[in-house]
Amino acid sequence: MAQAEGVASGGGSGCEAAFGELAEVYDRLAEDLEPLAGECRRCGRCCRFVDGFALYTTLLERKYMLRAAGELAPVKSPPKACPFLSGIECTAREFRALGCRTYYCDSANAERRREIHEKYVREIASISERHGIERDYAALLERLVGGA
Ligand code: SF4
Numbered sequence: 750m751a752q753a754e755g756v757a758s759g760g761g762s763g764c765e766a767a768f769g770e771l772a773e774v775y776d777r778l779a780e781d782l783e784p785l786a787g788e789c790r791r792c793g794r795c796c797r798f799v800d801g802f803a804l805y806t807t808l809l810e811r812k813y814m815l816r817a818a819g820e821l822a823p824v825k826s827p828p829k830a831c832p833f834l835s836g837i838e839c840t841a842r843e844f845r846a847l848g849c850r851t852y853y854c855d856s857a858n859a860e861r862r863r864e865i866h867e868k869y870v871r872e873i874a875s876i877s878e879r880h881g882i883e884r885d886y887a888a889l890l891e892r893l894v895g896g897a
């Protein structure tokens with residue numbers, strides 16, 4: 750993938766153990782979310798960050814996505830959209846952040862999903878701390894697109 754403007758190189762061998770733990774967290778999250786998933790038409794709107802929507806991510810999650818990005822095709826995104834969005838497809842789907850996984854515009858089960866989200870926010874913070882990775886919880890675009 751052509752790196753998004755302002756993107757620092759992600760990953761590094763020192764992150765491998767943390768990436769493995771993060772992948773396990775995402776696997777458990779998928780099990781927890783399975784009965785609570787909302788309706789999704791896969792329109793890509795939530796990845797364009799319209800209507801004031803922002804995706805908050807930790808540095809560990811961003812590093813994980815950027816590591817995957819090195820193996821992905823070049824991405825063309827409209828301004829202010831997620832750099833991993835191509836058309837209506839997520840080009841980092843397997844590596845996408847917690848918020849990408851727990852968000853549905855469908856309000857059914859939203860409160861329960863929010864609770865699960867908070868639980869996994871804490872787990873990811875714990876992984877970051879154990880591996881000495883700064884948490885740096887911030888809006889994705891602020892970090893990936895250099896404040897655009
Ligand atoms: S969650 Fe909603 S806005 Fe996001 S892709 Fe699915 S239908 Fe579209």
Ligand code: SF4
Nearest residue numbers: 796831833834839849
């Ligand atoms: S990483 Fe993928 S799912 Fe998450 S906002 Fe970007 S395009 Fe959407």
